[in-house]
Amino acid sequence: MVFYFSGTGNSRFVARRIAKAVGQEAVDITAYTKTMERPEFTESGVYVFVCPSYMSAPARAMTDFLGWAGFPEGIKAYFIVTCAASMGITPKVYSELCEQKGLEYMGSAQVEMPQNYIALFTTKKVEENIDILEKAEIEIDRIIGLIVNGEVLETKKIGSLEYSVTKWVRDIYYKDFMKTKKFKATDKCIACRKCVKVCPLSNITMKDNRPVWGNKCTHCMACINQCPKDAIEYGKGTVGKPRYKGPESGV
Template identity: 30%
Template sequence: MILYFSATGNSRFVADYIANSAGDNVVRLNDIFKSGAPWVFRSQRPFVIVSPIYAWRFPQKIEELLKKAQFQGSDKFYCIATSGESSGNAGICVAKILKNRNIDLAGFANIVMPDNYLPGGEMPDKETAVKVIRQSLPKMQEICRLINANQSFRMDFQCKNGWFLSSVANWGFNVFEKNSNSFRVDDKCVQCKKCIDNCPTNNITLQDGKIKFHNRCMFCLACIHGCPVHAISYKNSKNGFYQCPSEKDISEK
């Protein structure tokens, strides 16, 4: 069973790639979180979690899922991260969480995907994004081979200064930056409610004809990147918007 969380499609792309290789089914965690469905998952095949990295760790919601969810059937567990560069010590953090539950982390790896961290800089155009993903395909293929063979691996498990990045820097991100008070909605908004539909934590509502943000934000930024008229911004950022290219885009020469 492949369980993934994705806001702009990077982790979805990797999850679908692994699922197609294994002939396995895919579960979109965004829908699980939004609906409030029980965190109970049953599979006789390995569990594979695919998630983006937020400030050198898995998002807090994903770590909470790893701590609390019921995983029934298979005792094989893999975690695959996606990030613009480094996953820090996310592998160590995940392994500790699972060890406390007597679950062995069979494999961890980080797949470099187009960097979509909006506050960090300009978003990649389609050509750049396609190039980055194509460069990561051999690593995806190797990860699929190892998972399909039930083999263990630990790639990108930690990095230089990872302890600082995945602890102090991550704490700073969650305390100071992960704040929807800095979101702005301009007059281009057509009240299509797509941002409401895309929000995995039901943090966005329409009140008195205006989009309102509350205090449950994961900072996935699906609302910003998925707005069809680009009416939402973060601190009035002019860094553009991003959606992961499709499999067809990647395969075209």
């Protein structure tokens, strides 16, 4: 089975490509996390999990899902991390989770994809992002070959100091900085509700024909990047910045 979490489509793109190559469907984990129904998976075969790196670790939506869902004992679990530069401590986070859940850890592979975190950074020019995607496709094909042959993905070793410091910074970031107070819709908003539909955490509602952000945000950047009118801003920092329209974005 191939599971994914994705804000702006990069991980969805990777998951669908892998799923197609192994003759399966790519499953969006938010189908389960939105309903809060605890799934119990029983299928045999390999399991692949695709998810972005957030603050040098897997997005919490995926680690929560892995901790909470039921999987067959001892299944082989592969992890693919999409990131703009580095997957950070992700391999250690996933290998520990596998140990806790009784899954066989088959390694983590990073796929460099375009930057989507426009609240903090700037995505590259369209042509540069196309180039990144072309290189990513070659890497995805290499990873597919390893999975199909049942090989372990090579994975970097994480030192205990790097692990503890990164986890500490990440926890603070989630607690104190992943807020929605700075999101607002400008007068360019046409009340199309796309932001409501693309939010993987169902964190946006409409009031008086304008989006309103709740408190469950994971800063995935789906709403701000996918608004068809570029009507969403995150404070002043995103004004005039290009939005990232990735492959497989939208719902």
